[in-house]
Amino acid sequence: MRHGLILWREDELSSADVKARQARLQRAIAAAGLDGLLIYTNHVRSAGVTWVSGFTPYWSDGLVLVLREGAPIFLTALSKRVGEWVKSVAPTFEVAHSPFPGKIAGERLAMVGAKRLGVVELDRMPGGVVDEILSVLPVELSDATDLFAKVRGQADHAELKLVRHTDDLAREAFKAGDVKSRYAGDFTGPVERAVRLAGAEECYVAVAPDLAKDRRFIRTGKAELGRTFAVRLSVAYNGVWVRRIETFSSVSEIAARLASVSAELDRVAPTLPADGSISAFYLPEGAGLVDWHLEAPFGTRPLKVVADAETSLGAPVPYGILTTAFSLDGETIAASRPVGFGDNVLREAAE
Amino acid sequence: MIGEIRKKRLIEAMVDAGLDGLVLYGNAWQNDYLRYAADFGILEGEGLAVVTRDGDVTLYLDDELEGERASLECPEVKTVVARDLIGTVSGVIGRLGNSRIAAGPKRHLPYGLAARRGDLRFEDATALIDRLLMVKTADELAAIRGAARLADEGYAVFRNAAAVGKKDYELIAEIESFFRNEGVDDNFMIIGVGGPEVRGMAPPLGKVLKPGDLVTTELTPCVNGYYVQICRTLVVGEPNEAQRKVFGIYNDALEAGLAVVRPGVTAADIARAENDIFRAHGLGDYVTSEYTRVRGHGLGLFPDTKPHILEDVNTVIEEGMSLIVHPNTYNPEIGYFVHGDSLIVRTDGPEILTKTARQLFSVDAKRAAA
Structure with a gap:
């Protein structure tokens, strides 16, 4: 519910x-x-x-x-x-x-x-x-x-502004997590609390607890966190859904690199088109793309996979969530960001 | 594993009914049929489980992320991600050939499948599964007892978090965070804040708690798929005379309803016992559908399952059912009021699951939100 x-x-x-x-x-x-x-x-x-x-x-x-x-x-x-x-x-x-x-x-x-x-x-x-x-x-x-x-599929200004707000809310909520947490729930509990305190309509949290072993996401809070782990936050605010995946590490050198990659993703993602292509996506120097998919609101589904490496986008979407996995310096990094809601798109939608 | 125990019971029921296969639909709202067979707590998209009488269960999901999660969270079930869910499962049913197949639940079965009932030759599985959902095994009842402990603990968290100046959704944030840390998969929860103007409960509306408010809630944590509910009302500050008097009526109604529960009575008998207390106080109008929905309901893999406790529901109560009795309704003097406890039906009467005191709780009006 x-x-x-x-x-x-x-x-x-x-x-x-x-x-x-x-x-x-x-x-x-x-x-x-x-x-x-x-x-x-x-x-x-x-x-x-x-x-x-x-x-x-x-x-x-x-x-x-x-x-x-x-x-x-x-x-x-x-x-x-x-x-x-x-x-x-x-x-x-x-x-x-x-x-x-x-x-x-x-x-x-x-x-x-x-x-x-x-x-x-x-x-x-x-x-x-x-x-x-x-x-x-x-x-x-x-x-x-x-x-x-x-x-x-035609975006409007109000929806894109809500996408931006919801993404901001999710980004801020991640700050409540402690990367030194032993168990997934220790990290995600405070993050979910922060999302809800910010007035979210709903929040789902999933974790890939040890990226060195498996990059699939589960919902349990009882899993022990590995050296590098990823958290997927799916947040609804005023009817708009956004997902963000962030990768974290308890090792400070890796954590610093991850923080830098995350900041760069935040800078470029809004301006990327939600057109089912990956060509403009930011990849850190030396990184190798492992996998990607694009989700978007479609029909009755708040978010649904609408394009990936095998399937091209069938119809325009109002905005998208681009999820990628890539390897960098021997580490697997998972990341999700909304795309197609930058200032340029907002201006067009307003017109 | 409780999923294996349910599957064994399901297969036995199929054999008894002469069925070769079952097709069960679910989504995050109505997941009891799907979960009974596949033990997966679906969150996004939709799913269909196909069960054959030799014990094979295949879970078809239309969402890639959920498919990935199912492969980790229930590895004993074969999971298939099918963007064309209906086409894929129709093909599977077709390939079962000259077999007796049933599908359900009838109301929610996707039209793409339901419309092919004739050519795919499947029957309605609703009654068969409803029976399994209502009357539970000892292992299911043990799981329900575990969920009850968290309902009580959750209400304690709720009570401790209530404070003047706090917003209703901030209260819920505390509960949800607590439940997630405790491994609670889901929680059905609605809330009401205010006085006589409040006629029911809903998701939070951003109301700010103030002295004199009634704060009502239904908390329904889900542990390993099983829901247990508790309903309580608290007052911000000292309860006034009217609030105390009304609490007494609702408490009497709850106890009257619980006193009737035993195998052989009907859902209507329980509802009537609750409602008679209101009628004796001249509040008979407030037990009608204009002011209240049900006087309790079943609990299990769905938070609001059959039987509904109403004066026109003649379902016979059986040992092994789990229910909540809650005489929740509007009171014209003080507003919407809730009070209810979950139970298991045993041969000698109800085993009350929720242990939170049956009292009108209050929080210090000087306790302010941080």
Whole structure:
């Protein structure tokens, strides 16, 4: 579930920002000859609804129905009492309640005489919800993942500013970790606490406890830390997800080198394009690239791998998280940074 | 290993039902079916576990990072990362050939699979798995007792962290940090801060604790996949007369509900015992769905599992179930109030798991946030 701060903050993401997104989506729906678009949400598959409304469910699930005109409708099995909370944190849609939210979707579609409904990630929509819709209205369903991805792929200024803020928050939180910690949890506990104290909506922490042995990440706090270890911090703030991986060492000479590499990554990463290429990525002199991938918000997923050494980027993304592993002076270094949110991109998005 | 014990029970249930294969879906919200078979605490993306009656379990995940983690955290299960999760698993079901397959849970099974129920010829596994989830083995109950200890310790951390001037999300930061250090995988937690204007609980809204506030919380740590819940209310400063009086009603309702718990009664019997206390005080309106959701619920691999404790739920309570009884609801005089304890159903009645005193806690109004 989402445990952290969930709050409507007009100064960070305004109603006008969200309405502009809704209008762009409605134009695409009409252009595609659809009568409406349906997006599913739960706290794991939250990204589509968060983008179109600013709302993230902390628990349970729901649907957002976007018709060609008017405000979107959030359809949920949550009670009217919880609905008051929903309205207080997302004043950008109508909220409709039913133990069977798919049925209300069917009823609303019937009211506008809908015949064609696009569904983002149709094959992943809970089967029970689709049954509910079709029990009310035999509407033609089509997959609208590509349509949504095309609209969603265009970055806006508010989102990129939130990416920057969230990344700053994560970078600062790492300072709470003690590299001399014996166990992973000793390092990550204070880091997670710092993230949450800074008002994060959610935080996942994973550790590669000994990079000399294995660069895979696990969640346990009980693992003993090796000479060089990496920590992956996945942070959500006001609906935006960022990941950062930092590599640490308890050996001061290695730690100094790692700190220098990290600072250089911070300098260059924002200006890198989120286009699925690695060519512009900073690698320290003498380093050898081992692996990389690019993640981005896609469909209902807050972050999903959208490109790697074998797969090129299929559709534009609003920003990305570039993760790399490289070897340097016999050490393995893992690093993740958001890319595609530098001043140049922010200026373009504002225009 | 508890995962192996569950798998053995699952295979026995499949054999009894004449099934050759099971396909179980999960995500971080609704993970109980998947976890029962594959013992993986999925966090991002979605997964499907395919179980065959000869004991093979394959976990299909659509997220590369989660695939990597699963390979380390549950090496006994074969993990496959499949970006086309539905296509891949449909192919696997197809290759099982002339076998009896069941899949679930029905409501959450992805449409791409559910729509092929006819040509892939699979049945609904929901009832079979629900039964296994509700009535637990001795080893599962031992795991639940372990989680209860952390629920109590977590509430002590919460109480000690509450202070005038502290924000609700800062309180949660303390709890989450404590739980992560203790190896708690997840925690279902909502909170309410204030007075009569507070009608329920939600994630934190940035409210600042002030003297006189009620601070309500449900804490539900998850240890090795099993959730246990505790509900308590504290007052910032000395409780006033109304707060003390209302606490007495909720405590009576909790004790009345617990007193009914034994094998053979229904969920409705427990709910009715709780609600009768409210009705006796003229508060009958406040036990309806306008003000409260449930009067308790099952606990296990999902924090809000069946049976729901409601006056219209006639599920028979059985030995080996784990439940929370919580007469949580709105009170018009003082606001939303919570009070509840987790238990295991035994032949002679409830074994109460959470040991935190049943009292209206208070924190010194002079205790200020650092």
